Amino acid sequence: MRIGYFLSCEEYTPAQLIEQARKAQDAGFKSLWISDHFHPWNDEQGQSPFVWSIIGALSQVVSIPVTTAVTCPIMRIHPAITAQAAATSAVLHDGRFVLGVGTGEALNEHILGDRWPFADERLEMLEEAVEVMRELWRGDFVTHHGKHYTVDQARIYTLPAKPPKVYVSAFGPKALEVAARIGDGYVSTMPDGDLVRRFRDMGGGDKPVQGGFKGCWAPTEDQGVETAHRLWANSGVPGELSQVLPSPRHFEQASQLVTPEMTRESVVCGPDPAGHAQQLQAFEKAGFDEVYIANMGSHYEELIDMYRREFL
Template identity: 40%
Template sequence: MTRFGYTLMTEQSGPRELVRYAVGAERAGFDFEVSSDHYFPWLVEMGHAPYAWAVLGAAAQATERVELMTYVTCPTVRYHPAVVAQKAATLGLLADNRFTLGLGSGEVLNEHVVGQGWPAAATRQAMLVEAIEIIRSLHTGEQLTWAGEHYRVDSAKIWDLPDEPVPLAAAVSGASSIEKFAPLVDHLIAVEPDAELVRGWDDARSRSELGAGRKIGQIPICWGPDKDRAVDRAHELFRWFGGGWHVNADLPTPVAFDAASQFVRKDDVAGSIACGPDLDELAESVRPFLDAGFTDVALVQVGDESQSEFLENVAGPLLDRLRAL
């Protein structure tokens, strides 16, 4: 049966609110919670970008049942992979083995802040492969010295490890990334309901004599009692979403995203994001992920001001409809 998650959207909510939403989402019945890991919001109007790892640490202590996950962390430029390995191990302990480390090759929006430039896509993927190998090695508890093409690690060792190894998931977008990452991690991450990705992943895992793993997707919705206002909110805060991954990865600032999305119309947003009070319509918007073979789907409820009412009054009945699909 498909598992349904809630997104702790760091770009649209402050840290205290996010921890409160994490508790509310567990109470509402979500199976897992994912957190974005951003230095900037996509758009100025979103207004937030707290440190995801501090939020997740607090959420790990405030919740009891739900799995927590980064969706996703980039362990290549802003973070050194040895530091990510330590953070993930600590969070695995704090969450009592409820944490999955979701990894990706990142966006310049978040990585440019350390002033090391933005590598080409092929280089970023090669860096991510090496980063995953470092993280895996450090999670064995052994001391590691590493001299690779992209990273150096000098006599590193993680002293606090959870009882179970932290599962790793990687964001993929096509055949090339599947071939690179399917043998290295446990689970697939993708934001498009692409059945070819799922089949390619399963084939690659089978060739490596590995289990299929989970396929974890994500989709925005914009519940609200008034459909027109919900569309307005989705347009204001999520019009960047229509650019596609290749655009999203290479724009450097919220101002750039504002410029790139200035011609996105409200009708465009309403055509791609289910908006309004109709829970059946919101649930049906998730069906393409189910049809494509995704095992897990995380919802993004657009807008900070709507989260409390959504979690208290809407999420439970919506989850019932989703599970009925």
């Protein structure tokens, strides 16, 4: 199982993201994930740079693969524009760029005032969006009049030698079926072997499966819990709230349901590598080919150094 590093655009400045990427590559991480948000989950996280600018900058400082985890190409940015951005990113990264996609969250996608569709409709939109992008990556002029998207005589001129791979994030059975059918790979943040088996049985076969989790390096476990809870209590918000809440303020309100002890139980906190080993083993046992670790808080250099010593 390959170990990669996860860049959280919600929490770090562009300069910090570039610094982390460089240090991660130097430490021996094999690849990078990067999140794509318009808003952070809460004001305490405090950042949200434009992911495509960061991906371009990364091409100048690292040579390891980069995957978006994940981009939503259905509302905030039209799939034709996402297709152009992904093609340019693949050129800049010499073909080492992967477009990870999903059906998104209202937090980021509602900002233009469009109605937030139900889950099944978003999944339908995602499938058509991927179809549009792949048409454009063939290099011909494209005119498309679909149920959700229109493209009028558009052509992408700057193209990589091979079209970008598209990995699809999915959790429910309908989404898993779509991911297995249209995806070049699968993305999940849960070390759930049943999801991996269902993806493979539904047609995913031996396509790559990527997973990821967050940890919080700190001098003590208690300090780590405090930091993780202050910055990322939203990770414990239950059910479908993460898909439907429209603003960081709403996540701050919903996060009041999450206690510090819940954070302690769900996030690996502190300086001990044992908890990270358990998480890595859980993903490996579940059948993941790659797993990505993100840091919460200011001690990302210490977390990267710990992985250099213990795991890489």
